[in-house]
Amino acid sequence: MARDITFANGPTTTDGSRYAGGKETSVGDHPFIKGYFYVFFSLPTFLFSDKNAEAEKYLMVSAEAYTPPGDRQMNIQDIQGQGGVDASFLTGQTISREFSIQYKDYWGAPIFRIHRQWTNYINPYFGTVDAADDEVVDFKSSEYKGTCVVIQTKPIKRNDGKFKLTDIIKVDIFDGVQPMTDLKSAYDSNITSNEFVKPTVQYKFDGYPLDETVTGVNNKAWELLNQQDLFDKISSKYANLAI
16 A cells, blocks of 8 residues: 655754744644544445435534544564563554544434434344345445544635645545444433533444555545535625625
């Protein structure tokens, strides 16, 4: 698998002093700013039928926080030498296959309903797949697994509504995604506490995510971003207010 280790034209003005100030700094000298990200799901059609697009839009606009999988660890084993002079050898890896997203929910609890529909592949009352007599059910992964793409960008909104390739800073593409819960515990109530409901959903995925270091991933992310009208509503609002 080809790897892309190109850098953002820097650092060119930062030296051993770690000073990165002044107007002549390059793109590669600017600190990484977190918090600007977009989440795109492709839900299993078997479960959502004609509601896929609506459910995927709710998940995109409601995501408030993203926690990536745990850090990949290299498994290293030592061979002892005489006098405490040891050598270390790579023996494999340990990876995490879970990530989480925190959402804000709305009246009607659409975030809860989406995940309840997803986990209802296994009927909670019978512990099996609930299928109609004439329905084709094979209990195969495409019936209940989806994909998820998380794209982190620079804090940039361009006037034409389109992103440039250089606006993208990190990408995670997860395949074989499925939720690990249907969130009931997030919907508790207490008369002394009136708060927004912000459920955090833990997801499991298969294999290892494709990221921005894999050749072609950034281009796929760029295409996905520019297929969406991410700023259409707010842009129209301010355009109508303009004098």
